[in-house]
Amino acid sequence: MPSSQVVEVRGKQFMVDCGEGTQLQLRRSRINFNKIQAVFISHIHGDHCLGLIGMISTFGLQGRKSPLHVYAPAALGPMLHAQIELFCPHLCYEVTFHEIDTEQVAVIYEDRSLQVSTIPLEHRLPTCGFLFREKPTLPHIRRDMIDYLEIPTWQINNIKNGAGWTTAEGKTYSHEELTTPADAPRQYAYCSDTRYIPTLHQLLEGVDLLYHESTYCNDNLQLAETYYHSTAAQAAMVASDAHVGKLLLGHYSSRYLDETAFLNEAREIFPESYLANENMGYGV
Amino acid sequence: MPSSQVVEVRGKQFMVDCGEGTQLQLRRSRINFNKIQAVFISHIHGDHCLGLIGMISTFGLQGRKSPLHVYAPAALGPMLHAQIELFCPHLCYEVTFHEIDTEQVAVIYEDRSLQVSTIPLEHRLPTCGFLFREKPTLPHIRRDMIDYLEIPTWQINNIKNGAGWTTAEGKTYSHEELTTPADAPRQYAYCSDTRYIPTLHQLLEGVDLLYHESTYCNDNLQLAETYYHSTAAQAAMVASDAHVGKLLLGHYSSRYLDETAFLNEAREIFPESYLANENMGYGV
Numbered sequence: 001m002p003s004s005q006v007v008e009v010r011g012k013q014f015m016v017d018c019g020e021g022t023q024l025q026l027r028r029s030r031i032n033f034n035k036i037q038a039v040f041i042s043h044i045h046g047d048h049c050l051g052l053i054g055m056i057s058t059f060g061l062q063g064r065k066s067p068l069h070v071y072a073p074a075a076l077g078p079m080l081h082a083q084i085e086l087f088c089p090h091l092c093y094e095v096t097f098h099e100i101d102t103e104q105v106a107v108i109y110e111d112r113s114l115q116v117s118t119i120p121l122e123h124r125l126p127t128c129g130f131l132f133r134e135k136p137t138l139p140h141i142r143r144d145m146i147d148y149l150e151i152p153t154w155q156i157n158n159i160k161n162g163a164g165w166t167t168a169e170g171k172t173y174s175h176e177e178l179t180t181p182a183d184a185p186r187q188y189a190y191c192s193d194t195r196y197i198p199t200l201h202q203l204l205e206g207v208d209l210l211y212h213e214s215t216y217c218n219d220n221l222q223l224a225e226t227y228y229h230s231t232a233a234q235a236a237m238v239a240s241d242a243h244v245g246k247l248l249l250g251h252y253s254s255r256y257l258d259e260t261a262f263l264n265e266a267r268e269i270f271p272e273s274y275l276a277n278e279n280m281g282y283g284v
Numbered sequence: 285m286p287s288s289q290v291v292e293v294r295g296k297q298f299m300v301d302c303g304e305g306t307q308l309q310l311r312r313s314r315i316n317f318n319k320i321q322a323v324f325i326s327h328i329h330g331d332h333c334l335g336l337i338g339m340i341s342t343f344g345l346q347g348r349k350s351p352l353h354v355y356a357p358a359a360l361g362p363m364l365h366a367q368i369e370l371f372c373p374h375l376c377y378e379v380t381f382h383e384i385d386t387e388q389v390a391v392i393y394e395d396r397s398l399q400v401s402t403i404p405l406e407h408r409l410p411t412c413g414f415l416f417r418e419k420p421t422l423p424h425i426r427r428d429m430i431d432y433l434e435i436p437t438w439q440i441n442n443i444k445n446g447a448g449w450t451t452a453e454g455k456t457y458s459h460e461e462l463t464t465p466a467d468a469p470r471q472y473a474y475c476s477d478t479r480y481i482p483t484l485h486q487l488l489e490g491v492d493l494l495y496h497e498s499t500y501c502n503d504n505l506q507l508a509e510t511y512y513h514s515t516a517a518q519a520a521m522v523a524s525d526a527h528v529g530k531l532l533l534g535h536y537s538s539r540y541l542d543e544t545a546f547l548n549e550a551r552e553i554f555p556e557s558y559l560a561n562e563n564m565g566y567g568v
Contacts, residue, residue, distance in 0.1 A: 002308075002338075020338040021305040024286075046341040046371045054286075054304040057330040079370050086363050087330045 022051035041072035043127035121194035201241035250276035306335035325356035327411035405478035485525035520553035534560035
């Protein structure tokens with residue numbers, strides 16, 4: 001089954017991997033195509049990137065104007081360029097290719113709400129995962145205090161950013177009295193495809209949600225080692241060692257007819273394990 | 285909706301066009317991948333050929349041994365070669381590319397049961413359809429006569445090929461008395477994408493089944509002309525002028541929510557019109 005995920009952070013959408021058929025699934029999911037700003041490709045295997053050119057082409061047919069950024073291992077660059085030239089010669093928006101080094105931990109994308117960095121993985125060819133780290137948000141305004149003290153609207157941003165407020169009578173309210181703490185910044189890590197890396201958890205400490213491939217169950221540990229994939233138990237060990245909030249399993253081999261085997265195996269080690277599935281949404 | 289069809293003739297399978305997601309549909313349809321001997325690509329628009337590299341890659345993962353022949357306009361050759369090099373560097377079977385001239389009527393494939401030739405079409409870039417012509421089969425043996433006359437098995441092929449039979453008593457039975465006529469050879473024509481060509485029917489005279497694109501209904505005749513597509517009525521006119529057995533409509537624009545409009549429009553002109561749809565099989 002080809003892989004693709006859409007990560008939404010504060011109204012912006014990012015795609016991770018783009019296997020064949022991604023645009024068809026997108027259409028079913030009613031995700032707004034134009035919100036997707038960037039695509040991150042973990043490695044150049046067909047099931048993780050063959051849908052890219054079709055999606056780019058369809059974005060064009062839909063009249064997209066905003067640029068699309070593609071982050072991927074270097075070898076995909078010339079191919080993407082040649083595909084656009086042949087299949088979308090009159091593309092009406094810009095596709096910018098960003099080469100990533102899969103062997104380094106590096107920040108490859110940053111905006112005011114988010115930072116994305118690479119997670120080196122070990123597969124049969126250069127591969128990395130991606131760590132999405134939301135930036136801290138401002139604290140919440142206590143609407144009841146604002147109303148009670150009749151604080152003017154233009155003052156609210158100052159208060160969110162740390163200011164207090166002094167009333168006409170000279171009484172001062174501290175920033176803390178006028179706000180409740182900000183939501184904790186969220187973190188999501190995508191790790192696919194990879195063999196089990198015993199030290200991987202060091203890069204994933206405390207993330208809220210970890211997607212880790214589990215192509216096999218432990219009954220096929222040998223296959224996992226041969227093909228540089230992981231078992232559900234191995235994914236769960238990473239999750240447990242990294243003290244993540246939740247583990248999402250995926251990338252199941254088609255030799256398993258029933259995916260509950262993955263779930264059971266993982267939950268023995270890490271109870272907060274869940275199965276990723278087609279068109280599933282997951283909130284953190 | 286991406287296009288792809290599988291044409292089966294006497295146990296051999298041929299694919300016509302291969303839009304994105306074709307391999308996923310194939311898997312659902314339970315068609316035996318390995319039986320597909322050749323793929324014919326009508327033109328290099330994404331919705332007709334972007335699924336090719338994924339299917340080739342998956343055939344490889346399944347251990348295919350028999351060669352796959354790809355017939356397509358010239359520009360696809362170097363791209364296919366580059367894609368195989370990048371996405372399937374260790375492909376375990378041969379993919380042979382055959383350049384076709386979309387402007388000529390020419391036989392591009394032939395084996396002992398089938399001939400495939402090009403049908404020049406008019407789209408926004410070089411495009412042709414494909415005419416599948418089954419070769420004549422031998423007449424059927426009359427099993428009742430064989431049994432009654434106790435004709436030995438080794439004689440049957442001779443009789444199929446025209447011989448008669450003389451009994452031990454010297455009575456002679458003619459070939460015609462021992463057989464019933466062969467089935468009429470079947471013909472299938474695939475015409476997509478194309479604008480309406482008033483002379484097209486000359487190449488399609490009497491085919492059993494014609495697939496002709498109908499991207500629009502006549503309410504969007506102007507769009508059809510602008511984008512070099514056809515309406516359902518135009519497809520039906522071709523079918524009617526060519527005296528085909530049945531017309532199969534397809535390649536509907538997504539602006540139509542209900543496809544019965546296509547069917548009604550076509551049937552007013554050519555009653556034996558039908559709607560092609562996802563995963564539909566059609567026997568001739």
